[in-house]
Amino acid sequence: MLKIKDANGTRAPVMKPTKQYILEHALKQFNKNGFVNVRLQHIADAAFVSVGHLAYHFKNKDTIVDTLYEELKQQQESLLAEFRVVPLFEDIQQQLIRLFLLQKKYRFFYLDTLEITRAYPAIKQKHAQHTKWKLQQIEFMLQFNISRGSFISPSPAQHLKETAWLFQTAIDTWMYSRNVLGSDYLNQHDFLTAIWSLLLPWCSDMGLREYAQLRISAG
Amino acid sequence: MPAKIQLDDNAYAAMLDCINTFYSTNAPAINLDTDFIKDDYWLQNTAVIENIERRKGCWQIFLVFAHHLQPLKFIKRGITNFSCLKKATLTAHYMRRLAAKDQRGTLSVNAAGINIIFN
Amino acid sequence: MLDTKQKIVATTEKLFYQYGIANVRLQQIADDAGISVGNLAYHFKNKEAIVNAVYDGLLEKFSGILNTYMQQNNLLDFDTQFSNLFLFFKTNNYFLNNLWEIERTYPAIKAEWEAINNKILIQLKKRIELNTTKGLIHPEEQKGAHELLAQSMLLTITYWIPQQLLRGKLVTEAYFKKALWNLLMPYFTNKGRREFNEIIAPVIF
Numbered sequence: 001m002l003k004i005k006d007a008n009g010t011r012a013p014v015m016k017p018t019k020q021y022i023l024e025h026a027l028k029q030f031n032k033n034g035f036v037n038v039r040l041q042h043i044a045d046a047a048f049v050s051v052g053h054l055a056y057h058f059k060n061k062d063t064i065v066d067t068l069y070e071e072l073k074q075q076q077e078s079l080l081a082e083f084r085v086v087p088l089f090e091d092i093q094q095q096l097i098r099l100f101l102l103q104k105k106y107r108f109f110y111l112d113t114l115e116i117t118r119a120y121p122a123i124k125q126k127h128a129q130h131t132k133w134k135l136q137q138i139e140f141m142l143q144f145n146i147s148r149g150s151f152i153s154p155s156p157a158q159h160l161k162e163t164a165w166l167f168q169t170a171i172d173t174w175m176y177s178r179n180v181l182g183s184d185y186l187n188q189h190d191f192l193t194a195i196w197s198l199l200l201p202w203c204s205d206m207g208l209r210e211y212a213q214l215r216i217s218a219g
Numbered sequence: 220m221p222a223k224i225q226l227d228d229n230a231y232a233a234m235l236d237c238i239n240t241f242y243s244t245n246a247p248a249i250n251l252d253t254d255f256i257k258d259d260y261w262l263q264n265t266a267v268i269e270n271i272e273r274r275k276g277c278w279q280i281f282l283v284f285a286h287h288l289q290p291l292k293f294i295k296r297g298i299t300n301f302s303c304l305k306k307a308t309l310t311a312h313y314m315r316r317l318a319a320k321d322q323r324g325t326l327s328v329n330a331a332g333i334n335i336i337f338n
Numbered sequence: 339m340l341d342t343k344q345k346i347v348a349t350t351e352k353l354f355y356q357y358g359i360a361n362v363r364l365q366q367i368a369d370d371a372g373i374s375v376g377n378l379a380y381h382f383k384n385k386e387a388i389v390n391a392v393y394d395g396l397l398e399k400f401s402g403i404l405n406t407y408m409q410q411n412n413l414l415d416f417d418t419q420f421s422n423l424f425l426f427f428k429t430n431n432y433f434l435n436n437l438w439e440i441e442r443t444y445p446a447i448k449a450e451w452e453a454i455n456n457k458i459l460i461q462l463k464k465r466i467e468l469n470t471t472k473g474l475i476h477p478e479e480q481k482g483a484h485e486l487l488a489q490s491m492l493l494t495i496t497y498w499i500p501q502q503l504l505r506g507k508l509v510t511e512a513y514f515k516k517a518l519w520n521l522l523m524p525y526f527t528n529k530g531r532r533e534f535n536e537i538i539a540p541v542i543f
Contacts (some may be wrong), residue, residue: 036358036360036361037360114434114437114500117504118358119358124504127504128504128505128506159520159523162521166493166494166521169493169497170493173497176438177496179441180437180438180441180448181452181455182448182452201480201483201486201524225453228456228457228460231457231460232460235460236464238408239464239467239468239471242408242411243472245411
């Protein structure tokens with residue numbers, strides 16, 4: 001909190017926007033105009049601060065993007081860590097919905113992943129590790145469901161890794177390709193249908209029944 | 220730069236369908252359908268004359284083909300009929316010219332080659 | 339000996355990959371191509387003209403891949419298209435990176451790319467259809483299964499290279515093709531598997 005002198009010369013504590021507030025506005029600006037086109041001045045204007053104040057909290061644009069990515073990463077990790085518990089179809093659906101909402105919130109990153117990872121090698125490193133970790137979670141989820149009997153085991157075993165890769169790539173790039181193809185990329189229903197349709201060929205009868213159950217309860 | 224051709228997705232899909240059917244139905248023909256090529260090949264080396272007869276109230280065109288080297292190999296084929304004689308004569312005239320090996324009609328068959336023995 | 343225009347286009351492609359479309363300045367292009375900015379302005383009136391020229395060449399190459407439909411009447415046809423697509427995406431790697439920027443600022447280019455992309459998807463679907471009638475691929479067990487297969491293949495084709503680079507893995511044509519063939523394999527009939535082992539396996543392994 002910055003303390004300034006008012007007209008009487010007394011030091012009164014004035015509520016200046018906190019780091020979090022600025023970060024929120026930065027995110028909004030990035031989502032609206034694309035990460036490349038946003039200047040620090042724009043963020044400062046949106047948050048009703050001066051550029052100097054902005055510089056006090058964040059050295060430059062890179063730091064802002066980095067902080068936002070860290071936020072995103074942490075939220076994703078806490079989400080996916082729950083996968084380890086008991087990923088029934090109901091749980092998978094919940095995970096997907098929450099993943100989608102997260103992607104929606106940080107959509108500037110998902111719509112521009114390639115550009116951001118090109119411009120910031122540090123973020124690229126972190127994202128690579130994070131992707132690897134996500135892949136492991138998904139492989140675990142598939143393995144669990146195979147042993148549970150809701151998925152049919154692919155043969156040869158190599159297919160498991162590749163299905164996991166396809167699943168993860170589809171989740172990460174769905175928004176990007178929808179946007180680029182000019183379709184609505186904020187439609188949750190479409191997202192869920194597309195992702196589930198990747199898993200359906202692997203479903204056993206039991207799995208298909210469970211999925212039908214899911215569709216009924218989802219409405 | 221040449222003008223770009225726009226093809227909408229449905230048209231493109233239909234075009235690829237045609238290519239597909241070409242490749243998937245590219246099977247050998249059955250003999251029944253293609254025998255005519257072998258059997259009638261000799262007709263390309265024949266002299267032709269036309270013949271018009273009145274059959275069933277119409278003028279029927281017949282073409283008589285005789286192989287120019289072996290006149291005993293000949294065949295008479297009915298083509299089509301017309302109700303009007305003039306039409307028939309005209310059509311027969313052009314048909315003969317088309318069917319003959321040489322269009323100008325210089326090819327002729329040696330009448331002596333038709334060696335029929337009356338016994 | 340490249341003429342100046344071609345040299346400019348080649349330099350611009352490299353710069354687009356390194357820095358992204360929005361960040362590349364005309365001065366940079368001129369410097370890297372070894373000409374003056376005035377000379378650059380003579381060939382290309384403004385940045386828009388350069389971007390259009392670069393992407394025209396690119397889209398022409400991309401649509402050229404469409405011309406090889408069914409040049410071989412067997413599974414090798416798939417394989418040839420995979421090779422062509424791999425070569426295209428590998429050599430024109432700046433293409434995907436800048437796609438969102440293109441979508442925002444050059445909608446005409448993006449519309450054309452979209453059209454070609456759709457045609458490639460249709461080609462994949464039709465190839466699958468043809469091989470189904472020839473008895474190499476199982477007919478659909480659930481409605482829309484083949485459509486889904488074609489879309490998964492297109493997804494893999496587009497994003498395989500960037501994902502491999504992101505994970506620090508090796509990018510080779512053999513791996514690329516293997517990933518794609520592995521998508522098709524679960525759908526092969528016995529006849530299809532036989533043809534695959536005879537014709538395709540010796541080529542990629």
